[in-house]
Amino acid sequence: MTPTFALAIPHAAHLENRRQALARMLQELAPWFPDRPPASEPPQRLFVFQERTKSWCEWAEAIWAWAVGQPTTHVVFLNDDLRLAPGFWKKLSAMVRAVPDQVIGLAAVHPAARHLARVEKRRWYTSADHLIGPGWCAPTSLFQTFMAWREHQLRPAAKTKVSEDIQVNLWHIDQGRRIWHPLPTILDHELAQGSTYGNDGHLYRRTQVSWEDGDVCRFTLDDLEQPRFWFGEPAHVGRYFSNTPYLANEWLVDPNEDRIADALRDIAVPYLKFFHLGDPVAETHAGPYVPR
């Protein structure tokens, strides 16, 4: 399978610094493939959504509605405030050749990520609910499954009250799926841009292990473009957010209590010690879990 990608970027075009950042990103993303796929393959696609909306849910609806109909093997969602690894597409292609059937959360910011990459020498970790906004990739068919699930299993109000990345996390919890995160990853926040979500003080906003850490974690940029680099068992870090199971109970039409119970238990104790700057898993939540 030659991976092909449809890329959607929600763009805050009303901000000058974001316009500059997007221009730089698009320059980095082109050419899409130095070695282009055969002509028989569907083309790469790009959609930049730049209408100024009143809330995030409008742009999320727009880019998802576009992505779900794309003929590519994979869909990719990137924010417009990122630094990208050189050869981004080649590296992402190598990843999806090794892991072709999973959602890949490209923002690998878990507090244990550095330990996993350097001490355990992992290429991946999986999480129950740690897909976050800056960048992710999914097989198009799987994304279509998510969108169908969203129509019948997510309460309508959730589409405007639960952020778009948390919706994807709820789907993973409900289906017992895991999100895959690469070590190292190939994007990072451009912090100088500032967050349009008010996330500037967010813990672990930076990528923990990036393509620039090859000297420490012993890889080269070329290694990241080889599918064999990405083979290997992931470590599972479990649930990151304290409230995801509670949100599932609140916002799913028909919550699967077994899956929610699994999510409540899904805490990787050996890695909790790395939450030394704060512990969102152990911190307070809405109270005891009460099934609806």
Next chain:
Amino acid sequence: MDEWSRVPMKVDGSMLHLPRERFELAMAIIPRHGKRYAALDGVPARRVLDLCAGAGEFLVHAAKRWPMCWLDAVEPDPELRALLEANAPAGTLILRERPADLSVYDVIRTAEGFVAPGDVHARIVVESSFSLAGRTLLEDPVIA
């Protein structure tokens, strides 16, 4: 090291496990870490080496001071190394002996006599200790 000889201590949001005999020392110096290492304010560091890591007190401080830095630690004592493994921030590489190439580090913390002046191109934090009435105390470090 059994449970009685280690003392859990929460410092600036981090739970450290320290040897009981170092507890008083840690109580005295850890809250002052910011001042003790004030000479490092504004010093960028991507790679930090602690040549006398002990239970990892300085490493925890370094991880807060430089959140994106990579940490290496040397601690030959097996009992202290066990505590170091419990305390070390994510991604810390724990070594049994001094690495051959020190030139890759931006900041090195050590004790007197471990590194000769001028043998690496890094900011060096030299700790010196002295004993008083049976207690080990740390002087303020020399930062070169």
